[in-house]
Amino acid sequence: MTSMFAMALLGVMELTAALPTSPTSHESSENEVNTYDFPFVSRSQWQARTPKQITPLATPVPYVVIHHSYTPAACYTDVECRQAMKSMQNFHMDDRRWWDIGYHFAVGSNGVAYEGRGWTTLGAQALHFNSVSIGICVIGDWRTSVPPAEQLKTVKSLIAAGVEQGYIKSDYKLVGHRQVRTTECPGDALYNEIIHWDHYSAFPNSPADLLSVKELPENVKEIIRNSPSS
Numbered sequence: 001m002t003s004m005f006a007m008a009l010l011g012v013m014e015l016t017a018a019l020p021t022s023p024t025s026h027e028s029s030e031n032e033v034n035t036y037d038f039p040f041v042s043r044s045q046w047q048a049r050t051p052k053q054i055t056p057l058a059t060p061v062p063y064v065v066i067h068h069s070y071t072p073a074a075c076y077t078d079v080e081c082r083q084a085m086k087s088m089q090n091f092h093m094d095d096r097r098w099w100d101i102g103y104h105f106a107v108g109s110n111g112v113a114y115e116g117r118g119w120t121t122l123g124a125q126a127l128h129f130n131s132v133s134i135g136i137c138v139i140g141d142w143r144t145s146v147p148p149a150e151q152l153k154t155v156k157s158l159i160a161a162g163v164e165q166g167y168i169k170s171d172y173k174l175v176g177h178r179q180v181r182t183t184e185c186p187g188d189a190l191y192n193e194i195i196h197w198d199h200y201s202a203f204p205n206s207p208a209d210l211l212s213v214k215e216l217p218e219n220v221k222e223i224i225r226n227s228p229s230s
């Protein structure tokens, strides 16, 4: 029970100092052969920092969460997008004090997918929802303009690859971050785009709905019930 509770906590936040978890070695994706039919840049290729720790994600996940970065702004070249990845990772690790960049993947306006935590690591991208989801960041501020077609196409291809490789359930539900957390993310314009995508689900529609998400473990729901902010 103790370890279950610890896992639930990890699904909520990363208590780097508080939990006596044993260090996990990072299996570098450096030698992975990527057979994606879209441009893909691995962690080692954008020179990601080593995560402080890693917790496995139970896959296949039933949900995909779409985010925008807001900042950094949209990137249109590989050089700019790698810089955006580094800047997000630094912010998440140094300011947020998370173990790594929060997202599983991010996609630039150049149509390139960049590896964040990857398919098999628990993310820090949607509070109380991390244990059941893969989070994809559409780099840029998409409150008033829609991302370029190339960028959206790669997001869709990335999700399809996740399904094909068994990391995302074939009957997955797609949601915007705002549906599980009080936030404007992924921006009005991008949100109004994804509601037309296959697999978009209008449920959950608010943080309160999380208590009715059947895939969410009971111990996480208990944390939500006891959370002062909910």
Ligand SMILES: [Zn+2]
Residues within 6 Å of the ligand: 066, 067, 068, 125, 177, 183, 185, 186
């Ligand atoms: Zn978000």
